[in-house]
Amino acid sequence: MIVSRDALEQHITSRTKLIIPVHFAGAAADIGPIRKSADDRGIFLVEDAAHALWTQYMGEQVGVKGTSIFSFHPIKKITTGEGVMFCSSDQALLDRIRQLKFHGLGVDAYDRQTQARSAQAEVLEPGYKYNITDISAALGISQLARVEQFNARRAELAAGHAERLEEVDEILPLRVPAYPMKHAWYLYIVRLDTEKARLGRNDFMRELKQRNIGTGLHFRAIHLQKYYREAMAMQRGMLPNTEWNSDRMCSVPLFPDMTLEDVDDVVNAIKECLSQ
Ligand SMILES: Cc1ncc(COP(=O)(O)O)c(C=O)c1O
Structure with missing residues (x-):
């Protein structure tokens, strides 16, 4: 949907913590002005890119900049059965999400395998079991090429x-x-x-x-x-x-x-x- 910056700003209050613009139906939301409004006020911005696989905004793929989440639900363009992809250019946020998504462990099986990390991973904080399965990921990767x-x-x-x-x-x-x-x-x-x-x-x-x-x-x-x-x-x-x-x-x-x-x-x- 097309949202003007003025319309957005009318709804921002001192209690606004997060802005989630939606790239609706596959069209790019006008993220530039929205990001400016969010940045000016120190409000976090997450792009809802559930519909936006391969959408481009100002010549750049959605997901390359900022923080965005894509969906691979069965009715989406490619599917992993269920599951999402979290993208962020904020390295600290990525590290924290990685840790939280798998029991709060400092490393996951992929890290251990690829970076020869210790097999004895340790719980660093209470986390979740939000990882995608390898089988689901393989299903998604096989569709990416198309x-x-x-x-x-x-x-x-x-x-x-x-x-x-x-x-x-x-x-x-x-x-x-x-x-x-x-x-x-x-x-x-x-x-x-x-x-x-x-x-x-x-x-x-x-x-x-x-x-x-x-x-x-x-x-x-x-x-x-x-x-x-x-x-x-x-x-x-x-x-x-x-x-x-x-x-x-x-x-x-x-x-x-x-x-x-x-x-x-x-x-x-x-x-x-x-x-x-
Ligand atoms: C715009 C939008 N955002 C988020 C979601 C949620 O995606 P998921 O079900 O993969 O969490 C959907 C799902 O259809 C959606 O259409």
Whole structure:
């Protein structure tokens, strides 16, 4: 999503500890100004790069600078079954994460093997069991070589969707940011213009399903979900832009094995649902 620096700064208070911009759907968030706001106030910044494998911002791969976390959950572009990748250019933070992720031991099996460290690792502090397994990692590594090929295909398919949906008045695809970036096209998200369409978003998704087109909802606004409504007294009206999008958005199929004929089928089904 595109967030202006002014909008962000309005929400920073003396209690703000962390800013987590999301590289949503594979588009790069405008990290430069956000990082400046965070740095100026000494607030820590972690980029949510769950959707951003191979996304570039200002000519640089997301994850190369600062601190970011990528997801390898089964619905992501490459998967390790479950698991994430933590990247940081802060060496002290990396060392601490490494220690905490494996029982608070000073070294892990990889260190012992590659750096001939002592086999008798010692617990230096209470830690967690948050390491990825070797089997999961092997699964992820085996897919890495194909990411660029997958991305190129996804970009072609996304362009196919965009071109075909241009003539559908009721559909508003997510805007692609104008600043220099490379989209990784994790999701192709459209918003249904409910003022123009004859049906609401949920019925639209249901009707597409009846035509054999699967869609997803990424995502319902968090602050309107039960826990946050009840535990934190959050309610409609607090985040109008988020709510507007949450009420209208839906992800249409986008995966590397799709063909442009499949894109035709998706768009034709969309047109059919809207024309009845
Ligand atoms: C934007 C975003 N952030 C974070 C996550 C969490 O990733 P994981 O389930 O691998 O922890 C997801 C998962 O779908 C996501 O879409």
